[in-house]
Amino acid sequence: xxxxxxxxxxxxxxxxxxxxxxxxxxxxxxxxxxxxxxxxxxxxxxxxxxxxxxxxxxxxxxxxxxxxxxxxxxxxxxxxxxxxxxxxxxxxxxxxxxxxxxxxxxxxxxxxxxxxxxxxxxxxxxxxxxxxxxxxxxxxxxxxxxxxxxxxxxxxxxxxxxxxxxxxxxxxxxxxxxxxxxxxxxxxxxxxxxxxxxxxxxxxxxxxxxxxxxxxxxxxxxxxxxxxxxxxxxxxxxxxxxxxxxxxxxxxxxxxxxxxxxxxxxxxxxxxxxxxxxxxxxxxxxxxxxxxxxxxxxxxxxxxxxxxxxxxxxxxxxxxxxxxxxxxxxxxxxxxxxxxxxxxxxxxxxxxxxxxxxxxxxxxxxxxxxxxxxxxxxxxxxxxxxxxxxxxxxxxxxxxxxxxxx
Amino acid sequence: xxxxxxxxxxxxxxxxxxxxxxxxxxxxxxxxxxxxxxxxxxxxxxxxxxxxxxxxxxxxxxxxxxxxxxxxxxxxxxxxxxxxxxxxxxxxxxxxxxxxxxxxxxxxxxxxxxxxxxxxxxxxxxxxxxxxxxxxxxxxxxxxxxxxxxxxxxxxxxxxxxxxxxxxxxxxxxxxxxxxxxxxxxxxxxxxxxxxxxxxxxxxxxxxxxxxxxxxxxxxxxxxxxxxxxxxxxxxxxxxxxxxxxxxxxxxxxxxxxxxxxxxxxxxxxxxxxxxxxxxxxxxxxxxxxxxxxxxxxxxxxxxxxxxxxxxxxxxxxxxxxxxxxxxxxxxxxxxxxxxxxxxxxxxxxxxxxxxxxxxxxxxxxxxxxxxxxxxxxxxxxxxxxxxxxxxxxxxxxxxxxxxxx
Numbered sequence: 011x012x013x014x015x016x017x018x019x020x021x022x023x024x025x026x027x028x029x030x031x032x033x034x035x036x037x038x039x040x041x042x043x044x045x046x047x048x049x050x051x052x053x054x055x056x057x058x059x060x061x062x063x064x065x066x067x068x069x070x071x072x073x074x075x076x077x078x079x080x081x082x083x084x085x086x087x088x089x090x091x092x093x094x095x096x097x098x099x100x101x102x103x104x105x106x107x108x109x110x111x112x113x114x115x116x117x118x119x120x121x122x123x124x125x126x127x128x129x130x131x132x133x134x135x136x137x138x139x140x141x142x143x144x145x146x147x148x149x150x151x152x153x154x155x156x157x158x159x160x161x162x163x164x165x166x167x168x169x170x171x172x173x174x175x176x177x178x179x180x181x182x183x184x185x186x187x188x189x190x191x192x193x194x195x196x197x198x199x200x201x202x203x204x205x206x207x208x209x210x211x212x213x214x215x216x217x218x219x220x221x222x223x224x225x226x227x228x229x230x231x232x233x234x235x236x237x238x239x240x241x242x243x244x245x246x247x248x249x250x251x252x253x254x255x256x257x258x259x260x261x262x263x264x265x266x267x268x269x270x271x272x273x274x275x276x277x278x279x280x281x282x283x284x285x286x287x288x289x290x291x292x293x294x295x296x297x298x299x300x301x302x303x304x305x306x307x308x309x310x311x312x313x314x315x316x317x318x319x320x321x322x323x324x325x326x327x328x329x330x331x332x333x334x335x336x337x338x339x340x341x342x343x344x345x346x347x348x349x350x351x352x353x354x355x356x357x358x359x360x361x362x363x364x365x366x367x368x369x370x371x372x373x374x375x376x377x378x379x380x381x382x383x384x385x386x387x388x389x390x391x392x393x394x395x396x397x398x399x400x401x402x403x404x405x406x407x408x409x410x411x412x413x414x415x416x
Numbered sequence: 417x418x419x420x421x422x423x424x425x426x427x428x429x430x431x432x433x434x435x436x437x438x439x440x441x442x443x444x445x446x447x448x449x450x451x452x453x454x455x456x457x458x459x460x461x462x463x464x465x466x467x468x469x470x471x472x473x474x475x476x477x478x479x480x481x482x483x484x485x486x487x488x489x490x491x492x493x494x495x496x497x498x499x500x501x502x503x504x505x506x507x508x509x510x511x512x513x514x515x516x517x518x519x520x521x522x523x524x525x526x527x528x529x530x531x532x533x534x535x536x537x538x539x540x541x542x543x544x545x546x547x548x549x550x551x552x553x554x555x556x557x558x559x560x561x562x563x564x565x566x567x568x569x570x571x572x573x574x575x576x577x578x579x580x581x582x583x584x585x586x587x588x589x590x591x592x593x594x595x596x597x598x599x600x601x602x603x604x605x606x607x608x609x610x611x612x613x614x615x616x617x618x619x620x621x622x623x624x625x626x627x628x629x630x631x632x633x634x635x636x637x638x639x640x641x642x643x644x645x646x647x648x649x650x651x652x653x654x655x656x657x658x659x660x661x662x663x664x665x666x667x668x669x670x671x672x673x674x675x676x677x678x679x680x681x682x683x684x685x686x687x688x689x690x691x692x693x694x695x696x697x698x699x700x701x702x703x704x705x706x707x708x709x710x711x712x713x714x715x716x717x718x719x720x721x722x723x724x725x726x727x728x729x730x731x732x733x734x735x736x737x738x739x740x741x742x743x744x745x746x747x748x749x750x751x752x753x754x755x756x757x758x759x760x761x762x763x764x765x766x767x768x769x770x771x772x773x774x775x776x777x778x779x780x781x782x783x784x785x786x787x788x789x790x791x792x793x794x795x796x797x798x799x800x801x802x803x804x805x806x807x808x809x810x811x812x813x814x815x816x817x818x819x820x821x822x
Binding site: 220221223224225258259260261262264332333334335343344345346347348349350351352353379380 | 626627629630631664665666667668670738739740741749750751752753754755756757758759785786
C-alpha cells in the first residue's frame with residue numbers, strides 16, 4: 011500500500027494510455043494503413059500527458075457532453091472533476107464516427123497515437139474561451155489556440171504510441187507519474203507539495219519551495235518542459251539553473267526536480283486546477299499556488315487562482331492548494347517575505363520586473379543576490395549573452411553581405 | 417455557527433468552571449464556613465485554567481482511574497484524551513470523601529475554589545514521573561513538584577471563585593478561551609496556529625510564526641504568564657518585547673498576542689500534547705511544535721515532542737501539530753532557515769546559547785540583528801541592566817554596612 015495520495019478519478023489508479031512492446035509495434039504497423047490527421051503541439055502534448063497517465067482518468071479526447079460539463083461546472087459526464095476541456099480538432103470532412111484514425115504531430119511528423127472516433131462535433135469556441143479563459147481576446151495566447159482550432163472536434167479513446175522527444179531530450183528530468191511516485195516512496199514521503207515552474211527559479215520561488223519544505227515531507231519542483239510563449243527561457247537552461255540552485259541551497263532529499271511535457275495554456279485559475287489535478291497523479295498531496303498562477307497579462311486577479319479552489323465542488327479534488335502570497339526580499343525584514351509577513355513599504359522591497367531582469371542579464375549587468383542566487387544568475391547571463399552573440403552574428407553577416415542573395 | 421475548531425471533549429463546547437455574579441458571591445460566603453486546604457502555585461494555575469474553560473472538558477481534579485488512564489495511555493476513564501494528570505494534594509488526614517472544602521492559594525492567600533471531595537487516594541509518584549516526565553530525577557523541575565506533592569490526592573468537581581491577579585496584571589494580554597475565539601472570529605480566521613512562548617521572541621521564533629502566517633489565516637502568539645524557572649525573564653518584560661516585534665515586523669491582523677496563566681511543567685512531549693489540547697479550547701486548529709518543545713535540560717530528544725503526536729490514538733485530538741525544525745539565521749542562505757532548508761555548515765549559522773545571550777545583554781554588549789531585532793534587544797538590555805543595578809545596590813549596601821543588622 012502506498013502512503014501517497016491516490017491518482018485522480020473513481021478508480022484511484024494510474025491509467026497510462028501508452029502502449030508498450032509487441033502491442034506498441036503491432037499498433038504502429040496498423041496505424042500505417044489508417045487515415046491520419048495532423049495535430050498541433052498543444053494536442054500532442056495533451057496526448058503525451060494521457061500516454062504517461064498524467065491525465066488519469068481520461069481515456070481519450072473529450073466528447074461534447076464532457077466538453078460542456080467541464081466548461082460549465084468542471085465536471086465530465088460521468089461526474090469526474092476536470093477543469094479544462096482536453097480536445098482534438100480537424101477540418102477533415104470525410105472522417106466519420108466509428109472510423110479509426112492515426113494522429114500525427116504536425117511539427118515533428120511523429121506518429122503519436124491511434125484513435126477510435128466515437129464522436130465528431132462542433133463547439134462554440136467563444137463559449138469555451140469565456141468559460142476557461144474568462145476572455146475571448148485573441149491577444150491571449152490560450153484563446154488564440156482555441157480560436158485557431160479546426161472546424162470539428164473528434165472524441166474517442168486513444169492508444170498513445172510515442173512520448174516524442176521528451177524522454178531523450180530531458181533525460182533524468184522527464185518524469186512519468188509512476189517515476190515520481192516511485193521516487194517519493196523511496197524517500198518515504200507522504201505529504202508532497204508541487205511547485206509549478208515555467209521560469210528560472212529566483213529567490214522568490216526558492217522561498218515558496220522552502221516554506222513548503224519546512225512543513226511537508228518534500229517538494230516536487232515540477233517544471234514545464236513543453237512549449238511556452240516566444241521569448242521565454244528554454245527548458246534546458248531552466249533545468250540547469252534550477253539544478254544549481256537545488257545543489258547549493260537545498261538540503262539533500264527535501265526536493266526533487268522533474269519536468270512534464272504539457273504546454274502552457276495561460277488559463278490562470280482554471281489552469282491552476284489542472285495543475286493540481288495532474289500533480290495528484292504525480293503523487294503530490296499539495297499544489298503551491300502563488301500570485302497570478304498560470305496567468306498572463308492582466309486577465310486574472312492576482313489571487314483568482316487561489317480562490318477558485320473554494321469554488322469547485324467539495325471533495326472533487328484530493329490534491330489541496332497551498333496558497334502563498336506575493337513573495338520578495340525585504341531589506342527591513344532582512345530576509346524573504348510576502349505581503350502576509352512583511353509590514354514594510356514598497357521602497358524597502360526588492361521588486362524587479364521581468365523586462366528589467368532580462369535587460370540587465372543580456373547586457374551583462376549585475377543583479378543583487380537578494381533577487382537571485384549568484385550561481386543561478388551566472389547561467390542565465392551566459393544564456394542571454396549567447397542570444398546577443400547570435401543576433402550580432404546575424405547582423406554582422408548582413409552587413410558584410412555574406413548572406414545577401416544578390 | 418463558528419468557523420473555528422470545536423473545544424476539546426465529547427460535548428464540543430467550552431466548560432468554564434468559574435462562577436459569576438450572585439452565584440459567585442453566595443459560594444464565596446459558603447466557602448468561609450468550609451474546611452480549607454492550602455494549594456501550590458501549580459495547583460492554583462491549573463484551577464484557573466479550569467475556571468476559564470481552557471481545560472475543557474475537565475470538571476475538577478482527577479480521580480485515581482483518570483490519573484492512571486492518563487499516565488498509561490493519555491485517556492481518562494470516560495475515554496476522553498488527556499495527556500498529563502491534573503491533580504491536587506493534601507496532607508490533611510481528616511478530610512473525608514463527601515466533604516466539601518475550600519482551596520486557598522498558599523502564595524497569595526486567595527480563596528480560589530470550593531471542591532466536593534469525591535475521592536481521596538494515594539498515588540505512586542515515581543510512576544507518574546516516569547510516565548509523564550520519562551525520568552524520576554529530582555533535578556527536573558516538573559519531577560521536583562510532583563515528588564513534593566502531599567500524601568493524598570483529592571478528586572472531585574470544583575467551583576472556581578477567582579482568576580487571582582492575572583486579569584489585572586496582564587490586562588489586554590490575559591485571554592480566556594472565549595476571548596481568543598471572539599477575536600479570531602472577528603478577524604474571520606479559521607485555520608489558526610498557536611505559537612507557544614515562554615521566552616522573548618528572537619528571530620528564530622519570528623521565523624516559526626511567519627512560516628505559519630504564510631500558510632494559515634493567522635497565528636496566536638500565546639505566551640505563558642504563569643510561573644517559570646528562577647532566572648527566566650518576567651512575563652511583563654516578555655510581553656513588551658513581543659509587542660514591539662509584532663508592531664514592527666508583522667502585518668496587522670495576521671497575529672494576535674495573548675497570555676495564559678498555566679505554570680510550566682517542562683514535561684517535553686507530554687506537555688506539547690497538553691499545549692495542543694488547551695490551544696484547541698482557545699480556538700487554534702494547529703499547534704506549532706519546534707525543537708525541544710517544553711523541554712528542559714537533556715531529558716528529551718529534540719524532536720520527541722513532534723513524534724508523540726503520531727503515538728496518540730488517531731482522532732483523539734483535533735488540534736494538529738505543525739512541526740518545524742530547529743531554526744536560525746544562516747549567512748550563506750542570507751536569511752532565516754532551519755535544518756530542513758539550510759544545507760550549509762555550522763560555521764555559516766548564527767547559533768547563540770541562552771547563557772551567552774544573557775551575559776552579553778547584562779553587560780550592555782551588542783547582539784547581531786540577525787539574531788534578534790534591535791527593538792527587542794533594546795527592551796531586554798534595559799531589563800538585564802536594571803537587574804545588575806539591583807545587584808550593585810545590594811552589594812553597595814552590604815559594603816557600607818547600611819543594611820547590616822548589627
